[in-house]
Amino acid sequence: MEQYILLIMTLITINIILAVSLNVINGLMGYLSLGHAGFMAIGAYTSAILTTQYNFPIFISVIIGAILAGFFGFLIGFPTLRLKGDYLAIVTLGFGEIIRIIILNMTITGGAKGYPGIPGIKGLNGFLIGLGFAIVTVIVITNIALSAEGRALLSIRENEIAAESMGVNITRYKIKAFIIGSLFAGLAGGLYAHLIQYVKPDNFNLYKTVDILLMVVLGGSGSITGSILAAIALTSISELLREFSEYRMLVYPLMLIILMLVRPNGILGKKEITDFISFKKKRGV
């Protein structure tokens, strides 16, 4: 039982990394990326192969996987960022699917049967590693969001043309956002592979991306604390309702639709939870 709870808690930390990293692209920059699961797959498979076949320490292989995923984010981001809105969403969806299909057809990845026998990070250690990485992710991304870079991303979200005419180098920031997003997605993928100890291409299909997307949207696009809370809530809820798991993919899209109809900015909107808990007295404007 204790092991089970630790497993769920580790899963929560991984989902926090995923949601917060997708929030950089979706929330801060305001672009819809549908390829997050693909980047996750790169990290997962790279680190899995490195630890199993080349005896790398788990920690190192997870980081290498993340870097490789970030590199792919760069490769994909670089040429496609001339695109806007819907087109970019579709292209990221396409890249995610291509990555999955290529993994499906490679021999080193085990193809459709998946890749079993990955050495695991179990119990408390696993949770602590996951928590450590999650904290690092949140700190890095919060810092980005609060820095000049973050404001540049926000300006792209609010009005791209205005941002460009104010001298924001849009392409550079878009690529940066994509690299950061995919880097952390790869990190989460590596952790996931070592937590579950078995990966298969189906783990990283469009449904997985929608899972992550729902966390971002539910918490509020642009709100980092919102993403964290939504990741915790959705992971625990879907574990608690495991016996109804066949209805999950019926409920999730419905939630997404209702959310978009009722509260398109998510529960927290663009606000952080710290905005509500203020220790200082509010000054009049």
Place this chain on the structure above:
Amino acid sequence: MFIQQLINGLSLGSIYALIALGYTMVYGILKLINFAHGEIYMIGTYIGYYFFRMTFVLGLAKKYAVNSKIAVNFLDKQEIISQNPKLLMKYIANNFNEFGIIKDSNFRKSITNVAVEQAKGLKHMSEFINSNSIIIFLLLLIVSMFLTALVGIIIEKLAYKPLRNASRISVLLTALGVSIFIQNAGIKIFGGDPKAFPQLIPSKFYNITDNILISNHQIIIIFVSIILMILLEIIVHYTKVGKAMRAVSFDKSTAELMGIDVNKIISFTFAIGSALAAAAGILIGMRFNKIDPLMGMMPGIKAFVAAVLGGIGSIPGAVIGGLIMGISESLVVGYISSTYRDAIAFAILIVILLIKPSGIFGKNVKEKV
């Protein structure tokens, strides 16, 4: 080999073109990528399947006194229908318990009698269906197109209409949600296992030269697609509704000022797009005989790529894009590997968006502040 793949690609491509037309028309009017369009295609196919089952299989079963369970079972294993009556009888006799006609298996004689009766009835049924196959096929096509058009309108009214003025991302996310919802609802309602679509018109192959084969299904697909496209062209260019559609896609608010009921036109566009998708579904169902709730996903994405390739918003573009997609896919299957058939769609998409994001027939739109 090349010509053969070209023919296969042409028939596959006309299916993609039919689906792509729905994408392109909806995008032209609402600037919305209707992710759920592939699912509408799936629903259209299932409507055809259930319509055939309700009216023809169960109706004829009643007429010829065939047990309804046997009749439905034979719909799913239809290849046995045309085989010789003795095998058919044996099959029925062996499966009596499954069909629940006679519980006590001691009555061997009565079993044989009933089996003969049932076999006779089934034979009448299959004869009736075979002799009227073309009429039934057209009926299926029209009914499914009509009902799917209604489904399309309902989806638009429920999911997209409340979001008319919302941001592009929330509309896109809603469309994605609708798509995944319908897929999973389909698994719950229709069952996740594939169903056998009735092969109304028995497939025949014609030799053109020694190693080039063309099946009658491929000819039917191409022929029906061409007719539907001509009809669409007539509707869009020579009717009042078509004129209104073009006006709305050109400038929605001005069209509204001119007295066009924009909501009505949007519904009409969804209806036409859905009807075309349903036709594509029936044609594919007849050709490949197998339908399942997730069948809409890949064709939906590929048709979307086709629409982008041809220039989204452009009707001839969708047709050309669909044909290019179909042909390149069958060439990949023929020359490289069938496992990469889905990757080619995305590869084409990425290349086209990098070289000419507006597509072949697309207009370059300047950005305005």
